[in-house]
Amino acid sequence: MxxxxxxxxxxxxxxxxxxxxxxxxxxxxxxPITKIGYLPVIDASPTEMSTVNTVLVKSIDVINKLNLPSGVLVMDQAIYSKAQQIRWQNQEFESRLVLRLGEFHTAxxxxxxxxxxxxxxxxxxxxxxxxxxxxxxxxxxxxxxxxxxxxxxxxxxxxxxxxxxxxxxxxxxxxxxxxxxxxxxxxxxxxxxxxxxxxxxxxxxxxxxxxxxxxxxxxxxxxxxxxxxxxxxxxxxxxxxxxxxxxEGGWELHLSVLRDMLPWYFAYGRVNYSRYLPVYLQEMSALKVTIQVCMKNSAKVNLPFSGQIVRLP
Incomplete structure (x- = not known):
């Protein structure tokens, strides 16, 4: 260009x-046109451990009602760090919930x-x-x-x-x-x-x-x-x-660019992203085959170049 x-x-x-x-x-x-619904509001601080735990529990309930094997949750880094600490101590959370760092705050x-x-x-x-x-x-x-x-x-x-x-x-x-x-x-x-x-x-x-x-x-x-x-x-x-x-929903490009961004977070003292972005990359690269295929297939749908910042699954 x-x-x-x-x-x-x-x-x-x-x-x-x-x-x-x-x-x-x-x-x-x-x-295709998708339907977006809103869950009940949890009237509590989003960074409290109890609130984050409630979100994970409610997410499992939603997954069960929809008869899905797993679900994807997207959150900013402050909540992601707490959610991971809870998830790593619960086998069901770890096996059925995929936590993703939100692109908006990462950018x-x-x-x-x-x-x-x-x-x-x-x-x-x-x-x-x-x-x-x-x-x-x-x-x-x-x-x-x-x-x-x-x-x-x-x-x-x-x-x-x-x-x-x-x-x-x-x-x-x-x-x-x-x-x-x-x-x-x-x-x-x-x-x-x-x-x-x-x-x-x-x-x-x-x-x-x-x-x-x-x-x-x-x-x-x-x-x-x-x-x-x-x-x-x-x-x-x-x-x-x-x-x-x-x-565009380019999953492989998403992971590749994050690897290029990671050294800069370390170099300029972005401590939280330096700590949790390697965890995110490792988990996303090691997802179960079925979930990984779903993520990669999102790039094959040829989504239009959208004005929205969050488009990945």
């Missing part, structure tokens, strides 16, 4: 941003890591001076607490950096290679949206990507500042892949 946005094609409409781009290129079918925590890494390196000033974020709300962007605003700011900054970086790569090419790259990008741009995925897999696009990757590695070795901001783009890419996996 970033490569295409560096080229202007006559009479072609402008390419949409990341979300619109994914919606336009995703080949999917509408999923917020990762944005806090990004903010901590790059805030004082100039990212905060860049967002304020460019008008992407107001000075009064930039702390919420850096901490990830303002989820929508934070996602928007990182997408805008990352797109601008991607386009500048790729333009610099094109300018470094000899004239013959530059013209070949330009022709490749124009064909890729003109294939949007119907044939974009097929064109992106073509040999000439793969060759251009290989040259671009080699250029980035060479520039990163010779320029520490260049390498530093390359790492910002890589972290934002990990964040966007995580969101994409969630919205």
């Amino acid at each position: 970033w490569m295409c946005k560096t080229v202007q094609v006559t009479d072609a409409p402008p390419l949409p941003a990341w979300t619109g781009f994914n919606r336009a290129t995703a080949k999917s079918i509408a999923p 917020m925590s990762f944005m806090a890591v990004i903010g901590k890494q790059y805030k004082d390196a100039g990212l905060e000033d860049l967002m304020i001076e460019s008008g992407v974020s107001a000075q009064g709300s930039v702390n919420g962007v850096m901490s990830g607490h303002h989820y929508n605003r934070s996602i928007r700011c990182h997408k805008l900054v990352a797109e601008a950096m991607h386009r500048l970086r790729f333009s610099e790569f094109l300018d470094s090419l000899p004239e013959a290679e530059y013209l070949g790259a330009l022709d490749c990008l124009i064909r890729l741009r003109e294939s949007f949206p119907e044939d974009f995925s097929d064109e992106a897999k073509s040999d000439h696009v793969k060759m251009l990507q290989a040259k671009y990757k080699a250029h980035l590695e060479e520039r990163s070795r010779s320029n520490a500042n260049y390498a530093f901001w390359n790492s910002y783009l890589e972290m934002v890419q990990v964040l966007l892949l995580f969101i994409r996996a969630t919205r």
